[in-house]
Amino acid sequence: MPRLLVTRRLPPAVEARAARDYDAVLNPHDIPWTRDSLLAAAIGADGILCAAGDPLDAGTIQALPASIKIIATFSVGTDHIALDAAAARGIAVANTPDVLSVATAEIAMLLILMAARRATEGEMMIRARQWPGWAPTQLMGVTLEGKRLGILGKGRIGRELAKMARGFGLVIHYRNRTRLPPEQELGAIFHEDDEAFLRSIDILSMHIPGGAATRHWLSAERIAQLPAGSIVVNTGRGGTVDDAALCAALESGHVRAAGLDVYDGEPRLYPGYLGAPNITLLPHLGSGTIETRDAMGFRALDNLDAVLLRGAAPPHRVA
CATH class of the missing domain: 3.40.50.720 (NAD(P)-binding Rossmann-like Domain)
Structure with a gap:
């Protein structure tokens, strides 16, 4: 199975699907990543399921291992990802529109x-x-x-x-x-x-x-x-x-x-x-419902599945 780095603790149903379909590296204690810790965890991974706040600036993306094919973010916004750097590396970036x-x-x-x-x-x-x-x-x-x-x-x-x-x-x-x-x-x-x-x-x-x-x-x-x-x-x-x-x-x-x-x-x-x-x-509650967060996670996994399981384009590609 492709190896997937999941950077944050996600809803149980989302993590269960990720663990079913991937060799998933989870973050059960939701420990924040530094640039170095994220790069170390990404070694051998084929894709990254990230979230807002993850340190995916240009320097981090340039240093990601060559095995990374896609970054799927658990968000609509992509401010935390250096899209130009990902495009230069040939790494697809996808988000989760329409569900929140x-x-x-x-x-x-x-x-x-x-x-x-x-x-x-x-x-x-x-x-x-x-x-x-x-x-x-x-x-x-x-x-x-x-x-x-x-x-x-x-x-x-x-x-x-x-x-x-x-x-x-x-x-x-x-x-x-x-x-x-x-x-x-x-x-x-x-x-x-x-x-x-x-x-x-x-x-x-x-x-x-x-x-x-x-x-x-x-x-x-x-x-x-x-x-x-x-x-x-x-x-x-x-x-x-x-x-x-x-x-x-x-x-x-x-x-x-x-x-x-x-x-x-x-x-x-x-x-x-x-x-x-x-x-x-309020503490960034915008998408904070059970239904919405599950839907966001499933949409992120749909993007990952397209690239890593079917060799197709992600349905919600932004870069």
């Missing part, structure tokens, strides 16, 4: 609700045993009905969020590289430029990829273009937000509240977030 859109959209909707209704502040009050009882002006948030939700990046996740948001009476605006066809737009209002988009919304939900082109997209200048009292939510990539600028806006009140599920350099957090009462912080 609903789960991630649910987390975006959860963050919108928590930010709008000040749920984190309320829970902190309860846990600290500082709740004095109900009061007419206590923790007043804002109602979602009639508010304008701006979806930045209306791909699969953004479209699923729009479906959910309509049920709460939100009016959908969106900013995308291209305008969607009417059957996907479903009446949402398209904006061709950033400023018009930002000035037209009450809630910003971010779903854009990471990388140099989008780094700190949400800058102090763009935050200033949002109406006062706006809400910001990010379930896309942490590096797309200027943390210092968002913290300053939360402190001034220009941004009423925020909700984050992703962070620049995670698991490290920008220190200013920890003291901000009007922000909800």
